[in-house]
Amino acid sequence: MASGPRTLYDKIFDDHVVKADNGTYVLYIDRHLVHEVTSPQAFEGLTNAGRKVRRVDCTLATVDHNIPTTSRKTYKNLSTFIDQDDSRLQCTTLEENVKKFGLRFFGLDDARQGIVHVIGPEQGFTLPGTTIVCGDSHTSTHGAFGALAFGIGTSEVEHVLATQTIIQNKSKNMRIYVSGKLRPGITSKDLILHIIGQIGTAGGTGCVIEFAGEAIEELSMDARMSMCNMSIEGGARAGMIAPDATTFAYLKGRPLAPKGELWNQAVKYWKTLKSDDGAKFDIDITIKGEDVVPTVTWGTSPQDALPVTSKVPDPADYAHDQDKQAAITRSLDYMGLKANMAIQDIVIDKVFVGSCTNARIEDLRAAANVVKGKRIAGNVKRAMIVPGSGLVKLQAEHEGLDKVFIDAGFEWREAGCSMCLGMNPDILSPQERCASTSNRNFEGRQGAGGRTHLMSPAMAAAAAITGHITDIREYYKDENKDPATAAIEISVPSSASASEVAESEYDESEADEDDTPVPAAEPAAGSGESSGSSNAPAASSVSTGIPKFTVLTGIAAPLERSNVDTDAIIPKQFLKTIKRTGLSAGLFYAERFDPVTGKEKPGFVLNQGVYRQARIMVVSGPNFGCGSSREHAPWALADFGIKCVIAPSFGDIFFTNSFKNGMLPLVIAQETIISKILPVAQAGKPLTVDLVSQQVRDAETDAVLATFTVDEFRRHCLINGLDEIGLTLQSEAAIQKYEHYRRTTLPWLEGGSTLVRPIIQGKIPGVPHAVEW
Numbered sequence: 001m002a003s004g005p006r007t008l009y010d011k012i013f014d015d016h017v018v019k020a021d022n023g024t025y026v027l028y029i030d031r032h033l034v035h036e037v038t039s040p041q042a043f044e045g046l047t048n049a050g051r052k053v054r055r056v057d058c059t060l061a062t063v064d065h066n067i068p069t070t071s072r073k074t075y076k077n078l079s080t081f082i083d084q085d086d087s088r089l090q091c092t093t094l095e096e097n098v099k100k101f102g103l104r105f106f107g108l109d110d111a112r113q114g115i116v117h118v119i120g121p122e123q124g125f126t127l128p129g130t131t132i133v134c135g136d137s138h139t140s141t142h143g144a145f146g147a148l149a150f151g152i153g154t155s156e157v158e159h160v161l162a163t164q165t166i167i168q169n170k171s172k173n174m175r176i177y178v179s180g181k182l183r184p185g186i187t188s189k190d191l192i193l194h195i196i197g198q199i200g201t202a203g204g205t206g207c208v209i210e211f212a213g214e215a216i217e218e219l220s221m222d223a224r225m226s227m228c229n230m231s232i233e234g235g236a237r238a239g240m241i242a243p244d245a246t247t248f249a250y251l252k253g254r255p256l257a258p259k260g261e262l263w264n265q266a267v268k269y270w271k272t273l274k275s276d277d278g279a280k281f282d283i284d285i286t287i288k289g290e291d292v293v294p295t296v297t298w299g300t301s302p303q304d305a306l307p308v309t310s311k312v313p314d315p316a317d318y319a320h321d322q323d324k325q326a327a328i329t330r331s332l333d334y335m336g337l338k339a340n341m342a343i344q345d346i347v348i349d350k351v352f353v354g355s356c357t358n359a360r361i362e363d364l365r366a367a368a369n370v371v372k373g374k375r376i377a378g379n380v381k382r383a384m385i386v387p388g389s390g391l392v393k394l395q396a397e398h399e400g401l402d403k404v405f406i407d408a409g410f411e412w413r414e415a416g417c418s419m420c421l422g423m424n425p426d427i428l429s430p431q432e433r434c435a436s437t438s439n440r441n442f443e444g445r446q447g448a449g450g451r452t453h454l455m456s457p458a459m460a461a462a463a464a465i466t467g468h469i470t471d472i473r474e475y476y477k478d479e480n481k482d483p484a485t486a487a488i489e490i491s492v493p494s495s496a497s498a499s500e501v502a503e504s505e506y507d508e509s510e511a512d513e514d515d516t517p518v519p520a521a522e523p524a525a526g527s528g529e530s531s532g533s534s535n536a537p538a539a540s541s542v543s544t545g546i547p548k549f550t551v552l553t554g555i556a557a558p559l560e561r562s563n564v565d566t567d568a569i570i571p572k573q574f575l576k577t578i579k580r581t582g583l584s585a586g587l588f589y590a591e592r593f594d595p596v597t598g599k600e601k602p603g604f605v606l607n608q609g610v611y612r613q614a615r616i617m618v619v620s621g622p623n624f625g626c627g628s629s630r631e632h633a634p635w636a637l638a639d640f641g642i643k644c645v646i647a648p649s650f651g652d653i654f655f656t657n658s659f660k661n662g663m664l665p666l667v668i669a670q671e672t673i674i675s676k677i678l679p680v681a682q683a684g685k686p687l688t689v690d691l692v693s694q695q696v697r698d699a700e701t702d703a704v705l706a707t708f709t710v711d712e713f714r715r716h717c718l719i720n721g722l723d724e725i726g727l728t729l730q731s732e733a734a735i736q737k738y739e740h741y742r743r744t745t746l747p748w749l750e751g752g753s754t755l756v757r758p759i760i761q762g763k764i765p766g767v768p769h770a771v772e773w
């Protein structure tokens, strides 16, 4: 536990410790969000081990990534609605699992369905001071409420389902203080892109970022969510903002927020959730709010963010930094851009307003205001508005925004992840260029060969009208609009705030009359009994085990790159599986195979000679495995035969995911890698990675090239092949003790009056499943 003045992160962390052992903590998880892509293997693991979901009342599931965003007017069921076989299988598998384990589920016939990070806050499932996880990297979004929210891999999803806890090490505290005010027309999306441009995609590695300062306090909840959403793009484990009056006003009256006396108790506690004066931050950065201008990305990493008034970088200016020069050259080539061209001269083909970053009601209002009374430019082939949830869609329609968009030539879609990731039919064609409000511009992210420019909703809307990237300030000037008020010009009917729409969709008394099978009665708060319940098989603490890792000798493949994201390690089309095996075919797919012929590209290291047998990968640059939480990345490496990756640093979630699969992600100083280890790999010679003696050796000469240390608990689990779920379940008494503490100290987090009992799709009277679809 932290002593002395504590940060917001320290406070929430300390309040959730079930067990501490030498720097390794078992943390209780208050809220677990589940979606179809990262859960099938977790539920399969539970089933195989005969385990149940510990807290069905703290778990909420939906489908979002794989679903088409076409009209649901004729929707009957998931099986008939989704054409793609693998997408359909993932969705129906989730549907079966929520039935089997008795979980709450918002399916496509439920107005509350939407992107997992939009629906949690909307329902009041997300609350200040809670720990929130999801098998999705953008779980950081929920930190906007002063929650400790972070993405996890599928093995951890299984761990949370089974134990309602997670094993954690303490992250570093980082503060990004935004002083002063943002200038008129500048949004939190510009601010977060600006910040990532400054700190880089590895800037927050190993940290939890607290965003603070006047400019942050002035942001609405929707705007705060956009900021925290992208803290993962800054490499952080989580982002958070202290809860305040804005937070409480947003939450009050939400269906799952506490009510009555519990609300008062909760607010009293929530008001204590701020960093103490004198609390120590390991990294403290100040950004001047007034320095932030409309910001867009030009390249293939979120850190390639520049003011819209700038020029595309020139590799010739980076002769002093060869890594950077190579990265810029590669990005320019992929993006089809010329060095030194004005960013505003970049002509676009498509526009996507959507994603968990920017598909909330305020985002749609901002975009609608820009396009009202206009038509999209002739060169824009397609412009899509994809609301973040069914309730955002209803609200927007209530305000007439759908009509504004349709009149301007936009498509008005149903809720889902859509073109943010292209796991569904909404994708870019090769070489198409998109102005996008999403969060990732990686190669192939929105479709193989597609080119993404990240920006705010207002800027994406302006680009749709002008046909090229546009400075929103100039656009507003031409329109004689005041940028300070432009985003809210479209009137909001006072009778229907988003929370009221959300509220109207759920009536607890009606749900109580529902005939949904209820797994088991919830004990009253403070009764001392475990309040989790499930109709699934009883818990088992049998350890199923992971492959052991002791000493590994094998060929090491060299990869001279930085910031290798998990989208590159395994692209989205390979995530549509319900298995953990057979993924090597997708490993580094875009780099290994020609997209048209499917033939191997001879230039990629894993297609060359001895490296086809690689057991180890040696990466020269930092931040390997950044981005998405997909555990498919380590699964694919392991399936290929690579059990150890050596790099100067790793993306947090990839790092953890590797250990859970009996693999070793090994952090070694960059100089040592470049001078001692990489040459052996480049010569096609074998290396030995010895976890027992913590050494990397030249396998032929046995010379020690590097020594290393690995967190003791993780090393112990790897060497002995221990399954962490089995280990954690042995701490049942500590978990029950914590649950008793939680029931008595933080009662608003419990079942009973504040949390609804589990509900199954299509079973709640009063919820407009068919609405106007």
Ligand SMILES: CC(C)[C@H](C(=O)O)[C@@H](O)C(=O)O
Pocket (backbone or CB within 6 Å): 037, 038, 065, 135, 136, 137, 138, 151, 421, 575, 627, 628, 629, 630, 631
């Ligand atoms: C599918 C999921 C693992 C992934 C994530 O973790 O971020 C996705 O949401 C993404 O945005 O790439």
Ligand code: SF4
Pocket (backbone or CB within 6 Å): 064, 065, 115, 116, 136, 138, 355, 356, 357, 416, 417, 420, 421, 438, 439
């Ligand atoms: S980043 Fe995109 S794909 Fe991932 S959860 Fe958000 S909207 Fe969905």
